[in-house]
Amino acid sequence: MTHISRRMNLVRKYKSIQKKLIPMKDKIGYGSGNFSTGVINQVVGTYLVFYCTAILGIPGSLIGTALSLSIIWDAITDPFMGYFSDITKSKRFGRRHQYILIGSIGMALANFFLWNIDPDIPMGYKFASIVALILLIKTFSTVYVTPYTALGAELSKDYDERTEIQSVKTVFFLLGLAFVSVFGMYVFFKPSPQFPSGQLNPISYKAMGGISSLIIIAFAMFCYFTTKKYIPVLKENIQTDSLKLSIKELFVEFRRIFLNADFRAVSFSYMFNNIASALIANMGLHVFTYTFFLTSQQIAIVVGVQFAVSIFAQPVWYKISEKFDKKPSMMFGILISIASCLLFAFLVSIREEARGSALYFIPFAMLAGFGTSGLYTIPLSMMADVIDLDELNTGKRSEGSYYGFLTMFYKLSQSITLFAIGWILDLVRFDPDLDFQLESTVVIIGLVIGVGSAISFVASLISIKGYGLDKSTVKEIQKAAAIGGGRSDIRKS
Template identity: 40%
Template sequence: MINLSNRHIYGYGFGNFGYGIIFQIIATYFVFYATAVLGLSGTVIGAMVGTGVIWDALSDPIMGYISDNTKNKKYGRRHLYLWIGGFSVLITNLILWNLHASIPHWMQVGGMIIALLLIKTGMTVYITPYTALGAEITDDHIKRAKVQSVKMSFFLLGIFVATAVNMLLFFKATPEYPIGQLNPSGYRYMSVFTTALMAVSMFVVLKSTSHMIPELKKRIVHNHNSGLKDFFTSLAKAFAHGDFRAVVLGYLFTNLSSALLSTIGLHVYTYTFKMGNMQIALIAGSQLLMAVVSQPFWLWLNKSMDKAKAIRLGLMMSIISSLYFIGCVFLRGLTAENLWILLPFILLGGTGTGGLAMLPQAMVADTVDAHALVTGQRQEGVYYGTLTLTYKLSQSFAILFIGIVLDWVGFDTALAAQKAFTLTSLGLILGIGSLFSFGAAYVSYSHYHLNRKAMDAIHKQLT
């Protein structure tokens, strides 16, 4: 059994910090950068980024399967890919944000496609084995939840840095660029800063967990021939697992909302509510910090009730928050002049996000154990790769959808002020889309039936 101290838990969790930063700068800034800064068509960018995310999503379960079946004597099943994927992300992140508006259009588009595919592939090679590792290092009910909570807290802090800190550091208003987000040089400085943070994050997780490799090898309970047929069989078995399917669908729907916020949020804050970079950083950062600060609450709740009940509570908070946000959009003039009106949206939405981000990760770890009891196979990589697939498919759909919608609602960077219809439509798309997503997720999670009593019995039989 691995001796899992708090130092190891926090060291492992910090590996998600750099990934969260890289993931979020692409989700938050890229569509805005390409459309508002470089002036490319929203439809073209939406299709391009959506295609990249689909490739990224489809490669996740493949990477999970490869990792599950790796038998490297020195690095085990996971750590080799943390090195390979991590270095790939470092290089391609620098390339992605250094495209210039002066180069020919075809070079811009071609460069973006290549850079996106490469960075998405590197992120998959890194994050899928990393996430699977978190389910392997402990099967204790309390520690498992803590591992996922710490991991998700660092991910959310990474998102905070990507949205709030980057906004403050690199997109300050200047005489040449009164709207700081339109300054091309800010994106180049951001790429250097975020690449450095990703490098630190990667080395910390490797340093904190490499000593676990010998013990992790003992947890491999199967030895079968791998291949294409076995890969698809593994996927089919994963989706046939009713509890896992409930988590996957619920996770997909909740992340439709986060995908909408990531892709269109900057447009809504900048144009609908007329916020500057300082105000955007304050609003977005406060909600993310609320999600992090709420983690002790969700850990306490995990001790006192089953995960399925806890996650439905988080969904109810998010549904109420979405309804409130829709009201703010209809009163956008009043809200723009009095941003404190958004405070209930920040508090309730942030707290709900904290639970919705952490609990599904722990629920998947439980389904892996239930699957191992029946089949004798531990397939953390396939399960978490499949979970990530659904998450990224939701991102892809949102990016493609938003790219088309920006053109449909008449968003035009050439206009000094957007039309009233455009401003209201942007906000309502975000609010109503989130409301639908959370409602669908509530229905999905209602079909999850694993509880603490069942998991205690499973763990006794596995040991």
């Protein structure tokens, strides 16, 4: 009788967990922290290569190599940070919140100094300063982003609410990207008589660095104080064993996670999606400026449309995912993204007609904005479900480790892409001193975005086909874990 009563209590506990939904104001509070992530990612991702090559005069191959190495450093530290966050046992801050404070302040300070490098100092000093500051930004980004992302997976066990939390988080991420790209182009990079293309004005980058650093801190603090009240509840997930941070334990953790087939499907798909996005983000300014002769204002319009569609499409993707489930929805988003890349390649082929007109790029921006909107949100929601399966098999929740390894794949792909972009710019003989590049140069860099991104999205589509969880399966996994069912054959990893 006692055993039956205990099982009934566990079932009631499981049902009560399913009904605990997070208030929208708290979802917004948590999501606001991703505005800081969007700002730092876009400032570095969109402007740094251009700033270093066109403003500081550093060769593209050097910058590509430096950025690639910094992101490799960033990537390999993510699993360490995730694992370290998982085994943190702070009574005051729980497992995540102290890192939100430390990471955001460090990112902001390094970002401020990055955009205040004197173009007239010797090349060696300029390059050394770039390398040091980028390494600092990447290190503090890891300290901030990995625990922050893991926190989102802890806030809810509801299958659909997880997607909603990620949707709100994605909206703030996209707003952060849009703020830098659209607001930055309109405000910081205004054309002037001396600089008709505002993005060539060195002073603009200093203003952007100061404002963006203040914003990074402000939104991170809002996230911290909004979600602080959940620390007592989340303490239940703190591991009570005596695990310590070590290389051996990390590799044991990595092996366990990598052997999870669903993790591999999501992480590889996410990685290939990022390669496509990184090509557009890091080479887009070169292509719009030199292939299509768009002004900073016109670039802002195109990018603004893309981000606006991505933001307003978030509720649509939430409903699509709710109705058709996560995997089919993600595949649909990838197919739309492939179509947008092929449209961009077509625009390169008619570049003579498209030059100087933003209107030609509006259909591309709308298609790309809608397709990639779901790809920002759904994979992170799927990863929370993968962690449920792992909890059933191991008896512990390892959000930090899983998202740390996911971010590692994401950043390694970014590193490879930036390395390739730097060398491509040199190989196609891009010359920052020329107002008009060679025709072969502008065609190749345009096709790298169109065709290269399409190929990467195809690889993403192939990867996600291996994912095997759905809504009913995840509910069974959560129920089995809640009532102490132990390892199950519901879905073997």
